[in-house]
Amino acid sequence: MRVDDRYPRSSEPLARHAIMRTGDVEEARHVVTEVYVPHELDSLGGRPLDARLNVVASPKLTLGYLVYGADATLTLPPLRHCYHVNLTLTGTTTATRRGGQDRVVTSGLRNGVVLLPSEDSTVSWTPEATQYVMKFPRGPLEEHLGGLLGHPVGATIDFDVxxxxxTGPGARLLSAVRFLQAEIDRPDGLLDAPLAREQVESYVLTALLLGVPHSYSDELARTSGRDQPTVVRRTMDFVEDHVDEVLSVSRLARAAGVTARTLQISFARHIGMSPSAxxxxxRLARVHADLESGCPEDVSVTGxxxxxxxxxxxxxxxxYRRKYGELPSATLRRR
Known part of the structure; x- marks a missing residue:
């Protein structure tokens, strides 16, 4: 797969894992088909693209950063063996499923789209659109859900579009994916620690299953109430609602109704980090989002x-640099 040096994007997510830089529609279709699923790709009026794909794959999931750099439309048949999740970072896309019965417009850092194994779909990109593009093979994702439920999953997970x-579980999904991407990008990060990477990928799978409503959500909520520590869920919700306030470990513990020690043990065991971390x-994710969407003339990193x-x-x-692989000023300048 050819990488065109005329399109350097060293500050992009997963930049060290670039596999495509091309203006050619057919080449872009071929590369994205090889990594994800077969599809048709058309650009408006047959215009050239500024297409870029950086990607890392494992048996549990494929995580990519994809740009077309032009008005482009993908037409996909049923995916059969995988679920496909796009989280829009900048620009907008329009996606449909079930022959157009399900339709959604996504915009940067506000929402995304899930494409199903059993349904045809289309996704139209604006030139400014950039996305995390993820493929989740059916086997690992459905087995992961079965483990959370305590029984095998017998039917396709019918995710909302x-x-x-x-906010809430969706914001945690985005944070989980950003954390995985940042750790992959970090020197001596997860790529050099397979066991740790597998744990973080499992966390992303859980965040997806909790962050997007689906046909098993009610059962999962009941099971989560029994099997997952209430203290962790309660604390995460409290952080989302009060993240711009002073949040000491003692305050978080009071909000969860436990001792500080119990809170720290629960987070270490189930989240893999301390409450403070x-x-x-x-908070880093909130700053990053503000800098990505802000204008350098109006927004300051310090502010x-x-x-x-x-x-x-x-x-x-x-x-910030360890999490996103660049200084905050570099994020703001890219706007």
Whole structure:
């Protein structure tokens, strides 16, 4: 697969894993088909693309950063062996399923779309659209759901066509995917730690199953209430609602109704990080979203960092760079 050096994008997500830089519609269709699923690709008026794909794959999921750089439409038959999830980062897309019965317009950092194994679909991109594009093989995802439910899944997971990425479980899904991407991009990150990577990928699968309503959601909610620690769910919801306030471990523990020690143990066991690290991760995601959507003339890195609770700019920049692979000023300049 050819990488065209005329299109360097070193600050993009997964930039070290670029497999496509092309202006040719047929080449873009061929590469994306090889990585994801067979489809037809058309650009408006046959115009050339500025298509780019950076991607990393494992048996559980394929995570890619995809851009077409032009008005482009993909027509997909039923996917058969996988679920396909797009989380829109910039620009807009329009997606349909079931012959047009399901239709959604996605916009940057607000929502995304799920395409099903059993249904045909189309996705139209604007030139500004960039997305996390993920493929989840049916076997691992349905087995993961079965493990959460305590019994095998006997039918296709009928996901809603879209999800809200701005709050609650949908926001946690976006944060989980960003965390996976940032760790893959980080030197000495998850690519060098297969067991840790598998755990984070499992967390992404769980975040997807909790972040997008589907045909098993009611049962999963009942099961989660029995088998997953209420303290973790309650704390995560509290953080989402109060992330712009002072959130000490003692305050989080009071909100969850447990001791600070119990809270720390629960987060380490079920989330793989401390409560403080989780709060920082959510706040970093909020700063990142503000910088990605902000105008350099109107937005300052310091102002956004202070707004989301970072008082030490040196430590903030260090955490930001480790999570997103670039300085916050670089994110703002790319706007």
């Amino acid at each position: 879209t999800m809200d990425l701005t 989780y709060v920082r991760d959510v 956004r960092a202070l707004h989301w609770g970072f008082a030490n700019m040196g430590r903030f920049s260090d955490h």
